[in-house]
Amino acid sequence: xxxxxxxxxxxxxxxxxxxxxxxxxxxxxxxxxxxxxxxxxxxxxxxxxxxxxxxxxxxxxxxxxxxxxxxxxxxxxxxxxxxxxxxxxxxxxxxxxxxxxxxxxxxxxxxxxxxxxxxxxxxxxxxxxxxxxxxxxxxxxxxxxxxx
Amino acid sequence: xxxxxxxxxxxxxxxxxxxxxxxxxxxxxxxxxxxxxxxxxxxxxxxxxxxxxxxxxxxxxxxxxxxxxxxxxxxxxxxxxxxxxxxxxxxxxxxxxxxxxxxxxxxxxxxxxxxxxxxxxxxxxxxxxxxxxxxxxxxxxxxxxxxxxxxxxxxxxxxxxxxxxxxxxxxxxxxxxxxxxxxxxxxxxxxxxxxxxxxxxxxxxxxxxxxxxxxxxxxxxxxxxxxxxxxxxxxxxxxxxxxxxxxxxxxxxxxxxxxxxxxxxxxxxxxxxxxxxxxxxxxxxxxxxxxxxxxxxxxxxxxxxxxxxxxxxxxxxxxxxxxxxxxxxxxxxxxxxxxxxxxxxxxxxxxxxxxxxxxxxxxxxxxxxxxxxxxxxxxxxxxxxxxxxxxxxxxxxxxxxxxxx
Numbered sequence: 001x002x003x004x005x006x007x008x009x010x011x012x013x014x015x016x017x018x019x020x021x022x023x024x025x026x027x028x029x030x031x032x033x034x035x036x037x038x039x040x041x042x043x044x045x046x047x048x049x050x051x052x053x054x055x056x057x058x059x060x061x062x063x064x065x066x067x068x069x070x071x072x073x074x075x076x077x078x079x080x081x082x083x084x085x086x087x088x089x090x091x092x093x094x095x096x097x098x099x100x101x102x103x104x105x106x107x108x109x110x111x112x113x114x115x116x117x118x119x120x121x122x123x124x125x126x127x128x129x130x131x132x133x134x135x136x137x138x139x140x141x142x143x144x145x146x147x148x
Numbered sequence: 149x150x151x152x153x154x155x156x157x158x159x160x161x162x163x164x165x166x167x168x169x170x171x172x173x174x175x176x177x178x179x180x181x182x183x184x185x186x187x188x189x190x191x192x193x194x195x196x197x198x199x200x201x202x203x204x205x206x207x208x209x210x211x212x213x214x215x216x217x218x219x220x221x222x223x224x225x226x227x228x229x230x231x232x233x234x235x236x237x238x239x240x241x242x243x244x245x246x247x248x249x250x251x252x253x254x255x256x257x258x259x260x261x262x263x264x265x266x267x268x269x270x271x272x273x274x275x276x277x278x279x280x281x282x283x284x285x286x287x288x289x290x291x292x293x294x295x296x297x298x299x300x301x302x303x304x305x306x307x308x309x310x311x312x313x314x315x316x317x318x319x320x321x322x323x324x325x326x327x328x329x330x331x332x333x334x335x336x337x338x339x340x341x342x343x344x345x346x347x348x349x350x351x352x353x354x355x356x357x358x359x360x361x362x363x364x365x366x367x368x369x370x371x372x373x374x375x376x377x378x379x380x381x382x383x384x385x386x387x388x389x390x391x392x393x394x395x396x397x398x399x400x401x402x403x404x405x406x407x408x409x410x411x412x413x414x415x416x417x418x419x420x421x422x423x424x425x426x427x428x429x430x431x432x433x434x435x436x437x438x439x440x441x442x443x444x445x446x447x448x449x450x451x452x453x454x455x456x457x458x459x460x461x462x463x464x465x466x467x468x469x470x471x472x473x474x475x476x477x478x479x480x481x482x483x484x485x486x487x488x489x490x491x492x493x494x495x496x497x498x499x500x501x502x503x504x505x506x507x508x509x510x511x512x513x514x515x516x517x518x519x520x521x522x523x524x525x526x527x528x529x530x531x532x533x534x535x536x537x538x539x540x541x542x543x544x545x546x547x548x549x550x551x552x553x
Contacts, residue, residue, distance in 0.1 A: 024167065024500050025551075032551065056508050056523070057492040077522070078490035079552060 007099060010091050011107035018111040027112070031083030038086040039093070041073040052128050057081040059128055063135040069094050070136055074128075084113065084125055092132055100136035105129065150447050155532050158183040158439075162532060169502030172537045177322050177350060177481055177528030178506055179372045182436070189435035190377055193428040201427045202401055202418070216427040219434030220417070226437045227348075227367060228358040229384055233416035236390070237430050240381035241349040242272040244368035245316070247383055247420065248345060249276035251393035252314060259285030262311045266291040266299055266328075267518060268321040271511045273347045277316060291317070293518065297324040297473035301332055308340055315344045319351030323512040323526065324473025325456075325481030327351070330362055338363065343389060349373055353440075353530070354479045355449045365389055371429060376436035380429030383420065390416050397422040448531045455529050455538065456480035462542045463527075469545065472524050480529040483510075486545065489552045491523045497551060498525075501544045 005013070021027050041050070045062040052059040057078030064071045072093040076082040091107065092100050108114050113125070156162050159181045164171045173181060193215070199208030201216045217232075224235050238244045257263075263277050267290050274288075281288050289312075291304045299317075308315075315337045320327050334344045343365035348357060353374040359367045366389065371380035385393070395402055395413055399422035404412040413419045440448060459482050463469055468487035486494055495507035508523040509516045516523055527541060 025497075028497065028500065029551065057490055058522070078492040080493050080496050081490075 007091065007095065007103055011105065011110075014087060014090070014107050015110045028080060028083075031080050031087075033083070034086040034090075035076075035079050035082030038075065038082055039073045039089060041075045045073075046075060052131050059085055061085075061128060061131055063132075063139075065097075065135075065139045069096055070100060070132075070139060072132060072135075085128065087113075088125075088128060088132065097136040097140040101133055101140065103133075150443060150451050150531060152532070152534060155443065156534075158185070159532055160184060166502045166504075167500055172501075172503040172533075172540050174527040174529055174533065174537070174541065175504045175506050176530040176533075177373075177510070177526060179378070180353065180375045180530060181532070182375055182377070182432075183439050185439055186376060186432050186436045190428050190432040193431055198428075200424055212427060215431045215434075216425070219430040222434040222437045223382055226357075226441075227352070227382075227384060228360050230360055231387055234384055234387050234390060236383040236385070236417040236420045237425050238368075238381045238383045238420075239379055239426070240370040240372070241270075241347060241368050242276075242370075242381075244366075244381055244383035245272055245345070245347065246276045247396045248366055248368070248385070248393075249280045249316075250396045252389075253280040253284055253286075254394050255392060256313055257284040257286050260311060261286040261313045262289050262307075262309060263287070264289045264291060264304070264307050264312055264315040264317075266317050267293050267514050268297070268299070268324060268326065268328075268512065269316070269318055269514070270322050270347065270349065271513070272349075273316055273318060273345075274514070286313070287311075290514075293324075293326075295519070297321065297326045297475045297478075299326075299328060299333075301329070304333065305336055308336060308342065310340075312337070312340070312342050315342055316347070317344065318347040318349075319357070320354065320479050321473065321512070321515070322350045322481075323483055323510040323515040323524070324475070325478040325483065325528075326473055326475040327477040327479060329477070330364065334363055350479065350481075354452060356445060359384055371433040371436070374433070374436055375439060376433035377426075377429040380426045380433050387416065390420070395419050395422065399423040401425075443531070451531045452480045452529070455531075455533055455535070456482075458535055459527065459529060459538045459541075462538050463545070466542065466545055466549070468549065472519060472521075480533075481526060482529075483524040483526045485521065485524055486549060486552075489548065491525045493552060494525045494545070494548050497548045498541070498544050501540070501547065503541055503544050505541075 041060050041062045046060045050060045050062050052061055057076055059076045061074045072089050074085045076085055161181045197208055197211040199212045201213045203209050220232055220235050224232050229235055277288055289307045292300045317333055337344050345366040346364045348367050348369040352369040365386050367384040369382050372378040402414050402419050402422040404414050463482055470485050472483045491507040495505055498505055506526045
């Protein structure tokens with residue numbers, strides 16, 4: 001899978017998309033829309049093994065590795081959470097293990113997500129991010145050529 | 149009659165704005181706001197006379213001890229306990245239940261003994277008993293409730309057995325709002341000589357609790373849910389029980405005489421108050437109880453009934469809204485879900501509208517399991533809330549529905 005934008009470019013484009021809205025209701029509305037476009041996880045992976053702890057809402061995250069890049073699909077039972085999940089996937093899915101491990105996701109602060117989500121939700125977001133990085137580390141440690 | 153404008157002016161935080169919108173505080177089940185008189189009282193402890201209680205010969209210690217014991221007397225009167233010795237200060241409801249589960253367990257529980265709780269308990273009245281069961285090899289039995297949110301008293305009677313050692317039940321369900329008919333729980337247990345612990349965390353602030361008339365053996369509650377400070381709570385126990393139970397913490401002030409060979413314990417209630425207590429919290433709690441008495445406990449109760457009736461009617465008019473907990477006897481808590489909308493989504497949008505509700509399982513996962521749901525949105529009201537605020541919630545919910553449909 002070849003990505004058109006760098007990690008920096010995709011983050012900057014998200015910041016641009018959110019910058020036109022001052023009102024938080026509008027920001028939620030785009031999150032809701034983004035949630036609808038989330039690459040949906042195969043229902044058979046919506047099981048405990050792929051469930052992320054730390055969210056008041058449930059998030060399932062399924063990784064696939066082709067030896068070069070990690071692709072993520074996911075879902076959540078809450079729509080706003082699904083929007084946030086969609087953003088993380090848009091930024092990190094399809095990137096190399098190295099890129100994911102090293103990724104500095106400054107867009108979260110810049111679009112006001114961290115401040116505007118409650119601490120428990122913020123933890124959920126952070127645990128999802130941590131989980132994505134853990135998968136990348138695990139794949140990197142396994143060496144190349146091994147697919148999930 | 150409560151003058152709502154005057155009452156609201158007693159609570160500075162109610163006039164705050166969140167995200168530029170007036171705060172609508174509907175999370176009183178989690179914690180209540182504090183009137184100025186309570187804040188002033190706590191401040192006065194530290195600005196006017198602070199000294200450690202029961203310790204010194206000096207005036208400051210004396211005055212603090214006097215205020216602390218004065219607060220104990222206020223609590224005694226508020227719940228109508230027979231003696232001050234029966235009123236123990238703790239850190240809160242959770243602290244009280246853990247203390248009783250530990251001490252009662254040490255003294256009375258043997259392998260195979262049974263402890264009864266209900267399906268609508270807060271985790272704080274489940275987990276300490278489970279820990280005790282693990283420690284002593286005893287067995288936890290559970291009184292079920294029906295879909296309306298009322299305990300199944302027939303099933304309860306079947307659970308009582310010669311092995312039952314204690315029944316621990318809530319006064320009011322935090323997740324459903326149900327007021328439990330305690331007399332119907334206590335009577336049959338007492339006829340078999342079984343003591344009762346009542347978790348008053350959600351009950352004591354909504355009306356009258358008379359521990360002598362109820363005849364419960366233990367009654368516990370938290371200061372912060374009854375307009376007092378955090379970190380203070382009450383463990384009431386009949387003297388006949390408290391004098392039998394061993395202390396659960398050792399330290400200063402709870403002892404009579406200490407030698408390395410043997411220590412004898414102080415008299416009640418100090419036997420259960422090891423170390424420096426949260427005396428400023430206790431004194432603040434005493435002032436909060438004064439405040440409620442000044443407002444009038446009947447008046448508070450009447451106003452809360454009016455708010456419950458209106459909130460139930462207003463929310464019931466929203467299409468696709470289901471209320472969980474429809475007992476005929478409720479405090480002013482409305483737990484609900486919107487059709488096909490996750491409780492967290494609802495809560496997030498209401499938050500942005502300045503409306504504080506609680507979402508999730510409310511530390512009562514068995515209640516959620518009963519209905520096969522992951523959680524609810526809970527609006528828990530109290531006397532300082534208004535009809536206008538309920539309307540704001542109604543409008544907010546309609547906005548949520550329009551955003552997610």
